[in-house]
Amino acid sequence: MSLRDAVRVVLRENKAIAGAEAGVRAAETRIGQAHAGALPKLNYSESVTRGDNPVFVFSSLLTQHQFGAGNFSIGPLNRPGFLDNFQSAVTVDQPIYDGGMERNAVKAAGLTRQMSAEERRAVEMRTIAGAVRAYYGAALAAERLKTAESAVESAQADLTRAESLHSAGMSTDVDALSVRVHLAGVIEERIERAADLDVAKSALNDALGLPLDAEHRLTTPLAPVALPELALGALETDATSGRPEARQARLAEDLAGAQMDSARSALLPQVAFHGAFEADRRQFVERGGTNWLASIALRWNLFDGMADRERVAEATQQAARAHADEERVDSAVRLEVRRAWADLRAAQERIEVAKAAVVEAEESLRITRNRYESGMSDVTDLLRNESAVMESRTRRLAAVHDQRIAAVMLELAAGRLTADSEALR
Numbered sequence: 001m002s003l004r005d006a007v008r009v010v011l012r013e014n015k016a017i018a019g020a021e022a023g024v025r026a027a028e029t030r031i032g033q034a035h036a037g038a039l040p041k042l043n044y045s046e047s048v049t050r051g052d053n054p055v056f057v058f059s060s061l062l063t064q065h066q067f068g069a070g071n072f073s074i075g076p077l078n079r080p081g082f083l084d085n086f087q088s089a090v091t092v093d094q095p096i097y098d099g100g101m102e103r104n105a106v107k108a109a110g111l112t113r114q115m116s117a118e119e120r121r122a123v124e125m126r127t128i129a130g131a132v133r134a135y136y137g138a139a140l141a142a143e144r145l146k147t148a149e150s151a152v153e154s155a156q157a158d159l160t161r162a163e164s165l166h167s168a169g170m171s172t173d174v175d176a177l178s179v180r181v182h183l184a185g186v187i188e189e190r191i192e193r194a195a196d197l198d199v200a201k202s203a204l205n206d207a208l209g210l211p212l213d214a215e216h217r218l219t220t221p222l223a224p225v226a227l228p229e230l231a232l233g234a235l236e237t238d239a240t241s242g243r244p245e246a247r248q249a250r251l252a253e254d255l256a257g258a259q260m261d262s263a264r265s266a267l268l269p270q271v272a273f274h275g276a277f278e279a280d281r282r283q284f285v286e287r288g289g290t291n292w293l294a295s296i297a298l299r300w301n302l303f304d305g306m307a308d309r310e311r312v313a314e315a316t317q318q319a320a321r322a323h324a325d326e327e328r329v330d331s332a333v334r335l336e337v338r339r340a341w342a343d344l345r346a347a348q349e350r351i352e353v354a355k356a357a358v359v360e361a362e363e364s365l366r367i368t369r370n371r372y373e374s375g376m377s378d379v380t381d382l383l384r385n386e387s388a389v390m391e392s393r394t395r396r397l398a399a400v401h402d403q404r405i406a407a408v409m410l411e412l413a414a415g416r417l418t419a420d421s422e423a424l425r
Helices: 003-013 015-038 054-063 074-078 101-167 173-208 232-242 244-265 307-373 379-413
Strands: 041-051 083-097 270-281 289-299
Touching (some): 003 101, 003 173, 015 101, 041 054, 054 083, 054 289, 101 244, 101 307, 101 379, 173 379, 232 244, 244 307, 307 379
Antiparallel strands (some): 041 083, 083 270
16 A cells, blocks of 8 residues: 555545535535525415304405305394314415625525535545554554664674673673673563554554555555755745645635625615415315415514614624634644754754654664774663663654654645645655
């Protein structure tokens, strides 16, 4: 599995991305809901009523087209008998003017959808970064195990050398005992590194969304990545314009403005059309009377205890807060870019220093071994140089690991991290 393979797997299997995508689709439905505010509302109702209320009986007989001359008699008018009325009604309501409430609702829903899309992009980038960390964590654990195994082999060779010198009478028992103690230490180190590798493999599978015991052979080497010269100013510009967090902050300010406009719309008059068709009868399947009506109404809330104006004031303050948040996010994003840029440069410099240290430690060990075999150096110098070689190799691996991670984190901080980023080579 290469690093790019791992990224493709995590983009396909990670549940956080699937959840963020569902959030985007949910936000898209709210756009349709907002558009529905401008469309007519058509309703059908069916009801049955029974009673002897004089007004009910009088009006029902009229709507059923059953009112006759005998119904004008004082007795039936004051004390009518029970009457059943089955009513079927179809109504339509169409907003004509709503002060811009529907337009603002659509705008707010569209901004919410864009914010959800940016959140999905942020989740995707963070997921990629997490997969890279886990991948190189496993690669580093494997390389450290190799270093520990090499140290064990070297210590075993030193023990053989020390025993040979002792047999030849050129050293004491102390030398062999010291080497055995050193060998036990590096064997313990190897055991710990093997355990670390098992945990790192499981962590990689967890990050990829795979079973923890899935087996992989990592093919992307833990080697320094060659990157072009990166200008800090350009990276900051990319971050402030392309980071999901920065875009969300700007969208949040626009959303606050739309909500402020929507609050102001409540202060404007509203005009709506209402139409109805009605059928009334004494029995459900009986023919009866039908009627219709149509109306256009103007509604203007002149005073509601200042609630609408307070909502406008609240929305205004929310817009001011969103603007302040945007400026704060802009500064935070720039700071993250500078930190990641500095980490990358430091890691690159550490690689060069560690590389030179490895060469020097290995050469020092070679010389010390020759001197020890000729009796010109003691075992303490030999073991000290053995430890120095192992430590310098470990530091170099850590520097390379940190450089690979720093390159990805810089892409993340700049808002440019994708499955095709150069840092994933």
